[in-house]
Amino acid sequence: GESVGLHLPTLSVQEGDNSIINCAYSNSASDYFIWYKQESGKGPQFIIDIRSNMDKRQGQRVTVLLNKTVKHLSLQIAATQPGDSAVYFCADVNDYKLSFGAGTTVTVRA
Amino acid sequence: NAGVTQTPKFQVLKTGQSMTLQCAQDMNHEYMSWYRQDPGMGLRLIHYSVGAGITDQGEVPNGYNVSRSTTEDFPLRLLSAAPSQTSVYFCATTKGDGYTFGSGTRLTVV
Numbered sequence: 001g002e003s004v005g006l007h008l009p010t011l012s013v014q015e016g017d018n019s020i021i022n023c024a025y026s027n028s029a030s031d032y033f034i035w036y037k038q039e040s041g042k043g044p045q046f047i048i049d050i051r052s053n054m055d056k057r058q059g060q061r062v063t064v065l066l067n068k069t070v071k072h073l074s075l076q077i078a079a080t081q082p083g084d085s086a087v088y089f090c091a092d093v094n095d096y097k098l099s100f101g102a103g104t105t106v107t108v109r110a
Numbered sequence: 111n112a113g114v115t116q117t118p119k120f121q122v123l124k125t126g127q128s129m130t131l132q133c134a135q136d137m138n139h140e141y142m143s144w145y146r147q148d149p150g151m152g153l154r155l156i157h158y159s160v161g162a163g164i165t166d167q168g169e170v171p172n173g174y175n176v177s178r179s180t181t182e183d184f185p186l187r188l189l190s191a192a193p194s195q196t197s198v199y200f201c202a203t204t205k206g207d208g209y210t211f212g213s214g215t216r217l218t219v220v
Contacts, residue, residue: 032207034209036211042213043114043212044200044211046208046210049207089153091152091153096141096160097155097158097168098155098209099152100152100153101152102152
Protein backbone atom coordinates (compact mmCIF):
# COMPACT_ATOMS: atom_id res chain seq x y z
CA GLY A 1 0.00 0.00 0.00
CA GLU A 2 0.90 3.64 -0.10
CA SER A 3 3.26 4.91 2.53
CA VAL A 4 2.47 8.54 1.93
CA GLY A 5 -0.78 10.39 1.41
CA LEU A 6 -1.96 13.96 0.90
CA HIS A 7 -4.59 15.50 3.12
CA LEU A 8 -6.65 17.22 0.43
CA PRO A 9 -7.22 16.15 -3.18
CA THR A 10 -7.85 19.73 -4.38
CA LEU A 11 -6.76 23.24 -3.41
CA SER A 12 -8.02 26.49 -4.91
CA VAL A 13 -5.79 29.52 -4.35
CA GLN A 14 -6.07 33.18 -5.27
CA GLU A 15 -3.21 34.42 -7.44
CA GLY A 16 -0.62 36.12 -5.25
CA ASP A 17 -1.59 34.23 -2.09
CA ASN A 18 0.56 31.59 -0.46
CA SER A 19 -0.29 27.90 -0.95
CA ILE A 20 0.22 25.13 1.55
CA ILE A 21 0.02 21.51 0.47
CA ASN A 22 0.16 18.83 3.15
CA CYS A 23 1.32 15.22 3.14
CA ALA A 24 1.34 12.50 5.79
CA TYR A 25 3.62 9.50 5.64
CA SER A 26 3.47 6.24 7.56
CA ASN A 27 6.93 4.75 7.23
CA SER A 28 8.97 6.11 10.14
CA ALA A 29 12.11 4.66 8.54
CA SER A 30 11.81 6.95 5.51
CA ASP A 31 14.85 9.21 5.36
CA TYR A 32 14.34 11.19 2.19
CA PHE A 33 11.29 13.01 0.79
CA ILE A 34 10.63 14.71 -2.53
CA TRP A 35 7.92 17.04 -3.79
CA TYR A 36 6.96 16.83 -7.46
CA LYS A 37 4.82 18.99 -9.72
CA GLN A 38 2.97 17.39 -12.61
CA GLU A 39 1.33 19.39 -15.36
CA SER A 40 -1.23 17.86 -17.68
CA GLY A 41 0.32 15.45 -20.17
CA LYS A 42 3.80 15.70 -18.65
CA GLY A 43 5.99 13.69 -16.34
CA PRO A 44 6.58 14.64 -12.68
CA GLN A 45 8.97 17.55 -12.28
CA PHE A 46 11.25 17.77 -9.24
CA ILE A 47 10.49 20.76 -7.01
CA ILE A 48 12.40 20.30 -3.78
CA ASP A 49 13.62 17.55 -1.49
CA ILE A 50 14.45 17.16 2.18
CA ARG A 51 16.36 14.62 4.23
CA SER A 52 15.12 13.29 7.55
CA ASN A 53 17.92 15.05 9.45
CA MET A 54 16.41 18.41 8.46
CA ASP A 55 13.10 20.06 9.39
CA LYS A 56 13.05 22.83 6.81
CA ARG A 57 14.47 23.53 3.40
CA GLN A 58 13.91 26.50 1.15
CA GLY A 59 14.09 26.93 -2.59
CA GLN A 60 12.96 29.58 -5.01
CA ARG A 61 9.43 30.50 -3.80
CA VAL A 62 9.04 27.08 -2.19
CA THR A 63 9.64 25.78 1.31
CA VAL A 64 9.32 22.21 2.55
CA LEU A 65 8.72 21.52 6.23
CA LEU A 66 9.21 18.11 7.80
CA ASN A 67 7.74 17.12 11.17
CA LYS A 68 9.04 13.68 12.01
CA THR A 69 7.17 13.55 15.31
CA VAL A 70 3.79 13.42 13.57
CA LYS A 71 5.17 12.10 10.25
CA HIS A 72 3.99 15.09 8.27
CA LEU A 73 5.51 17.24 5.58
CA SER A 74 4.22 20.27 3.77
CA LEU A 75 5.05 22.30 0.69
CA GLN A 76 4.59 26.04 0.85
CA ILE A 77 4.49 28.06 -2.36
CA ALA A 78 4.90 31.80 -1.95
CA ALA A 79 3.01 34.28 -4.13
CA THR A 80 1.22 31.61 -6.13
CA GLN A 81 1.17 32.22 -9.88
CA PRO A 82 -1.05 30.82 -12.67
CA GLY A 83 1.87 28.64 -13.77
CA ASP A 84 1.72 26.89 -10.40
CA SER A 85 -1.56 25.24 -11.38
CA ALA A 86 -0.77 21.51 -11.46
CA VAL A 87 -0.96 18.29 -9.47
CA TYR A 88 1.52 18.10 -6.61
CA PHE A 89 2.83 14.83 -5.22
CA CYS A 90 4.94 14.01 -2.23
CA ALA A 91 7.07 10.88 -2.31
CA ASP A 92 9.24 9.13 0.21
CA VAL A 93 12.34 7.22 -0.80
CA ASN A 94 13.55 3.92 0.60
CA ASP A 95 16.36 1.97 -1.10
CA TYR A 96 16.02 4.16 -4.20
CA LYS A 97 12.32 3.30 -4.47
CA LEU A 98 9.78 6.11 -4.55
CA SER A 99 6.37 5.76 -2.87
CA PHE A 100 3.88 8.38 -3.99
CA GLY A 101 0.71 9.76 -2.51
CA ALA A 102 -2.36 10.32 -4.69
CA GLY A 103 -1.67 14.01 -5.33
CA THR A 104 -3.25 17.42 -4.69
CA THR A 105 -4.62 19.39 -7.63
CA VAL A 106 -3.85 23.09 -7.21
CA THR A 107 -5.94 25.59 -9.14
CA VAL A 108 -4.89 29.24 -9.16
CA ARG A 109 -7.73 31.79 -9.47
CA ALA A 110 -6.97 35.03 -11.31
CA ASN B 111 21.45 16.53 -23.45
CA ALA B 112 17.98 15.01 -23.68
CA GLY B 113 17.71 13.62 -20.11
CA VAL B 114 15.18 10.77 -20.12
CA THR B 115 13.55 9.87 -23.44
CA GLN B 116 10.51 7.62 -23.66
CA THR B 117 9.03 6.17 -26.83
CA PRO B 118 6.36 5.90 -28.05
CA LYS B 119 4.30 8.73 -26.52
CA PHE B 120 1.01 7.01 -27.32
CA GLN B 121 0.09 3.42 -28.12
CA VAL B 122 -3.11 1.42 -28.57
CA LEU B 123 -2.88 -2.36 -28.24
CA LYS B 124 -5.36 -5.16 -28.59
CA THR B 125 -5.71 -7.61 -25.73
CA GLY B 126 -3.04 -10.28 -26.03
CA GLN B 127 -0.61 -8.24 -28.11
CA SER B 128 2.93 -7.64 -26.99
CA MET B 129 5.03 -4.51 -27.10
CA THR B 130 8.09 -2.84 -25.65
CA LEU B 131 8.15 0.61 -24.10
CA GLN B 132 11.53 2.23 -24.56
CA CYS B 133 13.43 4.35 -22.05
CA ALA B 134 16.82 5.90 -22.71
CA GLN B 135 18.87 8.27 -20.54
CA ASP B 136 22.03 10.21 -21.30
CA MET B 137 22.87 11.23 -17.72
CA ASN B 138 25.00 8.15 -16.95
CA HIS B 139 22.78 7.30 -13.98
CA GLU B 140 23.04 3.81 -12.58
CA TYR B 141 19.50 3.65 -11.21
CA MET B 142 16.51 3.41 -13.55
CA SER B 143 12.89 2.52 -12.83
CA TRP B 144 9.44 2.18 -14.36
CA TYR B 145 6.22 3.50 -12.84
CA ARG B 146 2.61 3.41 -13.90
CA GLN B 147 0.08 6.12 -13.16
CA ASP B 148 -3.64 5.42 -13.08
CA PRO B 149 -6.36 8.11 -12.81
CA GLY B 150 -6.61 9.64 -9.36
CA MET B 151 -3.60 7.74 -8.07
CA GLY B 152 0.03 8.37 -7.50
CA LEU B 153 2.74 6.57 -9.41
CA ARG B 154 3.39 2.95 -8.55
CA LEU B 155 6.71 1.19 -9.04
CA ILE B 156 6.73 -1.69 -11.56
CA HIS B 157 10.41 -2.67 -11.89
CA TYR B 158 13.74 -1.06 -11.18
CA SER B 159 17.43 -1.52 -11.90
CA VAL B 160 20.44 -0.42 -9.86
CA GLY B 161 22.84 -0.99 -12.74
CA ALA B 162 23.48 -2.89 -15.97
CA GLY B 163 22.63 -6.56 -15.60
CA ILE B 164 20.62 -6.04 -12.38
CA THR B 165 16.83 -5.76 -12.19
CA ASP B 166 14.26 -6.24 -9.46
CA GLN B 167 10.51 -6.12 -8.93
CA GLY B 168 8.61 -3.20 -7.53
CA GLU B 169 5.09 -2.93 -6.15
CA VAL B 170 3.15 -3.99 -9.28
CA PRO B 171 5.43 -6.22 -11.45
CA ASN B 172 2.92 -8.78 -12.75
CA GLY B 173 2.52 -8.75 -16.53
CA TYR B 174 5.76 -6.85 -17.15
CA ASN B 175 9.35 -7.85 -17.90
CA VAL B 176 12.48 -5.73 -17.95
CA SER B 177 16.15 -6.11 -18.82
CA ARG B 178 19.17 -3.83 -18.44
CA SER B 179 21.95 -4.64 -20.84
CA THR B 180 23.40 -1.11 -20.92
CA THR B 181 23.51 1.85 -18.54
CA GLU B 182 21.54 3.98 -21.01
CA ASP B 183 18.54 1.77 -21.80
CA PHE B 184 15.83 0.15 -19.69
CA PRO B 185 12.99 -1.27 -21.84
CA LEU B 186 9.69 -2.44 -20.35
CA ARG B 187 7.99 -5.37 -22.06
CA LEU B 188 4.35 -6.35 -22.02
CA LEU B 189 4.19 -9.96 -23.20
CA SER B 190 0.40 -10.26 -23.42
CA ALA B 191 -1.39 -6.97 -22.92
CA ALA B 192 -4.53 -6.82 -20.78
CA PRO B 193 -7.07 -3.98 -20.36
CA SER B 194 -5.87 -3.62 -16.75
CA GLN B 195 -2.56 -2.40 -18.15
CA THR B 196 -4.17 0.68 -19.65
CA SER B 197 -2.22 3.44 -17.94
CA VAL B 198 0.43 6.10 -18.33
CA TYR B 199 3.94 4.73 -17.93
CA PHE B 200 6.88 6.77 -16.70
CA CYS B 201 10.56 5.97 -16.66
CA ALA B 202 12.79 7.62 -14.05
CA THR B 203 16.51 7.78 -13.30
CA THR B 204 18.65 9.00 -10.45
CA LYS B 205 22.24 9.05 -9.26
CA GLY B 206 21.02 9.05 -5.68
CA ASP B 207 18.66 11.99 -5.33
CA GLY B 208 16.49 14.29 -7.43
CA TYR B 209 14.88 11.67 -9.65
CA THR B 210 14.32 12.72 -13.29
CA PHE B 211 11.23 11.47 -15.10
CA GLY B 212 10.52 11.02 -18.78
CA SER B 213 7.44 12.54 -20.39
CA GLY B 214 5.53 9.26 -20.33
CA THR B 215 3.88 6.72 -22.63
CA ARG B 216 0.09 6.66 -22.67
CA LEU B 217 -0.99 3.06 -23.32
CA THR B 218 -4.52 1.91 -24.05
CA VAL B 219 -5.36 -1.79 -24.24
CA VAL B 220 -8.67 -2.59 -25.93
